[in-house]
Amino acid sequence: MIDWEILYKIPLGLYILSANSGKKDIGSIIDAVMMVANQPCALAISCGNQSNTKQAIDKTLTFNLSVLPKNVSPDIIANFGFFASNEREKWKYTSHHKYHGLPVFDEALAFINAKVIHKYELCSNTVFIAEIVDAEINKQGESLLYQDYRGELKNNVIKAYQRLKGE
Numbered sequence: 001m002i003d004w005e006i007l008y009k010i011p012l013g014l015y016i017l018s019a020n021s022g023k024k025d026i027g028s029i030i031d032a033v034m035m036v037a038n039q040p041c042a043l044a045i046s047c048g049n050q051s052n053t054k055q056a057i058d059k060t061l062t063f064n065l066s067v068l069p070k071n072v073s074p075d076i077i078a079n080f081g082f083f084a085s086n087e088r089e090k091w092k093y094t095s096h097h098k099y100h101g102l103p104v105f106d107e108a109l110a111f112i113n114a115k116v117i118h119k120y121e122l123c124s125n126t127v128f129i130a131e132i133v134d135a136e137i138n139k140q141g142e143s144l145l146y147q148d149y150r151g152e153l154k155n156n157v158i159k160a161y162q163r164l165k166g167e
């Protein structure tokens with residue numbers, strides 16, 4: 001029997017994944033990111049199949065990651081993680097600039113631009129293996145972990161979501 005608690009013993013960070021849908025810049029929160037090779041320098045990300053961001057990456061084969069800092073505002077996670085990009089202009093509410101043609105969050109610790117080289121489709125998710133094209137540190141600080149999110153932060157994100165939904 002799988003004890004699902006085990007999944008929370010595997011440390012993961014939290015990121016804004018950004019892409020372009022063909023009509024606009026979009027993005028979502030993801031935790032499923034890991035380095036998988038250094039030759040080529042590659043990482044794997046996993047996206048839910050219903051995600052607008054996943055569907056954009058399917059077409060364009062390119063994306064950015066913004067590495068979130070520990071002190072990120074709950075509004076950022078609510079904006080990118082609780083709304084769908086086809087119902088909200090997520091980047092309009094977020095300080096950002098372009099990195100290799102796609103948006104990155106100004107307060108991120110680091111920016112990564114990557115291009116997809118393989119794709120594995122599962123029932124619920126698609127795993128993209130992507131080669132890092134460029135990456136840079138933006139700020140010093142500690143990365144936000146998924147474990148951090150599960151505590152107090154999650155309650156604040158839910159409150160932020162309810163407030164943003166009403167605006």
Ligand SMILES: Cc1cc2nc3c(=O)[nH]c(=O)nc-3n(C[C@H](O)[C@H](O)[C@H](O)COP(=O)(O)O)c2cc1C
Nearest residue numbers: 028029030031032047048051052053081083084085
């Ligand atoms: C803490 C947290 C972690 C998440 N991790 C992932 C993930 O690893 N992969 C994924 O596709 N979605 C993940 N999501 C869900 C997406 O961010 C969410 O479904 C989003 O609304 C998708 O937006 P989009 O349809 O504009 O792409 C996560 C959400 C939160 C709040």
